[in-house]
Amino acid sequence: MKYMKLRIVPLILIITILLSTSCSQPEIQIGTEIAIEDDSPTEGGVLNIGCIEPHSFNPLLVNSKSYNDVAKLLFNGLVEYDSTLKPVLVLAENIYKMDGKDEFIVKLKENIRWSDGEPFTSEDVIYTINTIKNSNDSIYKPRVELIDSYKAEDKYNIKIRFKGFAYNIYDHLNFPIVPKHVFQYNPSSVPVGTGLYKVVAYNKLKYMELERNQYSVQQASPYISKIIINFIKDTDSFDTAFQSGQIDLINTTSYDWEKYKESKNVNTYKYISRDFEFILINFKNPVLSDIYIRKALMHGINRTAIIEKYFLGNASIVDTPIRSDSWLFDGDVNKYSYNKAEAQYAINSANFVFNENTRVFQREVDGKIQQLRFKLMTNSENDFRIKAVEDIKMMLEDNGFVIDVEILPFEEMIKKIEKGEYDLALVGANLSPEADLYEFLHSSQISSGKNYGGYSNPRVDLLLEQSLYNLSPEDKYINYIELQRIIKDELPIISLFYKQYALVMRSKVKGEIQVDSENLFRTINNWYLDE
Known part of the structure; x- marks a missing residue:
């Protein structure tokens, strides 16, 4: 100070x-x-960050959360998501669809340089896509699987053809671009990028030193002049490194960050993650295809109690897959809450009555007896879900349902879901910022996509198709407002919540600190150190 x-x-x-x-x-x-x-910002100082040293500094070949976070300081993509989860062009100047063709032209920004001074060109983009496609386990491989062909038209233009219907083009092009001249012969080369910082020193197994990058595409000069990336042995060692003062921040997903609040020199910045928990509904089951029963399920689950019990309240309850921090969010409060009276009203509205002999709510339709009895399954690898299904079973049975729990290995559970051999399934998904609603809700995805429940609504299909065909942001927002209303009314899935994580930092780090799931260091150019 x-x-x-x-x-x-x-x-x-x-x-x-x-x-x-x-x-x-x-x-x-x-x-x-x-x-x-x-309180005016001061320039200079050293920020210490922890990272597990990757086998390669090429971010396309590394499946390490800690290094992927650090890579945000060094690399940029053609497209990135802003703090409202809206796709914005970064290294790309423009992306447009060619008339009458399933091809797109990506025009690059000119006069961009890598941190070593070399020019950024279309050859770097081609090399990046090649690297992802040729890798067996790149975390970005699913994003390029629909890219059928691609070639450099000239120094700053690339033509890309997608296989069939490629929804959410921007999301498919959201990956870091790496320099061909650095990584093509040695994937373990010291990283060179276009980000706010550049690498100036590297000591294997110990640290990597960063300084401000004068060629940064952001054209900004951060207050913090130096960052030391301290290499940490493993994930469990991050807490020790933070507690001992070796590093100044820690990104925690374990929900025990409350313990850091006891320290006077620590601040906590929570953010909504990509991790979405929900219950799949099999619409082939005639009872579950009844909207009243789906409403009874929604009102019968105490989502607040679940997140308080297992996540210390650190989760964001939602009625749809659209996050509350998204530019597409309708801004409305959640329509559903835990309400036994509403659940019972919905059951009664569906003409179910309690049978004293079977001890189950049932009704007769076309001469057949239908019961409020469902099988709820989840995967055995997830400790939270194994416990949560028992809580959900208890809650729903307290509202008149009979629930049989089935715990299966993940692969076996997925096979049953794909075959439609289930009633309800407690699952999770790591959703892209624009929440791939096309995959989950469009009727064309029932047999070939992720619309496992078999939900179908022609109006939803139309809204999703319009939103994906180069619709203006304003029109897309309007469409998604209607989509959220329909999802709340029809409940194609039972949305539970998004998990929240936190960035814990020493209070000496000051400035405009905003944290989100897409970039922990989004506003680092406005951070400064008060030492």
Whole structure:
């Protein structure tokens, strides 16, 4: 923190004399120095960050959360998501569809340089896509699977053809671009990028030192002049490194960050993650295809109690897959809450009555008896879901349902879901910022996509198709407002919540600190150190 020194001038002597007449008032002496805090940012300082040293510094070949976070300081993509989860062009100047063809032209920004001064061109983009496609396990491989062909038209233009109907073009092009001249012969080369910082020193197994990049595509000069990336042994060692003062921040997903609040020199910044928990509904089951029963299920699950019990309240309850921090969010409060009266009203509206002999709510339709009895399954690898299904079973049975729980290995569960051999399934998904609703809800995806429940609504199909065909942001927002209304009304899935994680930092880090799931260091150019 900077301080300004102020000196009391002789004009205040009269006040001093007046104050001296009262023994109860302290006397202000001429020449006294008063320290006043100045919150204006200061340049310089060293920020220490932890990272597990990757086998390669090429971010396309690394499946390491800690390095992928660090890579945001060094690399940029053609397209990235802003703090409202809206896709924005970064290294791309424009992306447009060619008339009458399933091809797109990606026009690159000109006069961009890598941190070593070499020019950024279409050859780097081609090399990046080749690297992803040729990798067996790149985390970005699913994004390029629909890219059928691609070639550089010239130094700054690339033509890309997608296989069939490619929804969400921007999401498919959301991956870091790496320099061909650096990584093509040695994937373990010290990284060179277009980000806010550049690597100036590397000591294997110990650290990597970053300084401000004068060629940054952001054209910004951060206040913090140096960042030390300390290589940490493993995930479990991050807490020790933070507690000992070796690193200044820690990204935690374990929900025990509350313990850091006991420290006076620590601040916590929570954010909504991509991790969405929900219950799949099999619409082939005639009872579950009844909207009243789906509403009874929604009102019968106490989502607040679940997140308080297992996540210390650190989750964001939603009625749809659209996150509350998204530019597409309708802004409305959640329509559904835990309400036994509403659940019972919905069951009654579906003409179910309690049978004293079977001890189950049932109704007769076309001569067939239908019961409020469902099988709820989840995967055995997830400790939270194994426990949560028992809570959900208890809640729903308290509202008149009979629930049989089935715990299966993930692969076996997926096979059953794909075959439609289930009623309800507690699952999770790591959704892209624009929440791939086309995959989940469009009727064309029932047999070939992720619309496992078999939900179908022609209006939803139309809205999703319009939103994907180069619709203006304004029109897309309007479409998604209607989509959220329909999802709340028809409940194609039972949305539960998005998990929340946190970035815990020492209080010496000040400035405009905004954290989100897409970039922990989004506003780092406005951070500064008060040491």
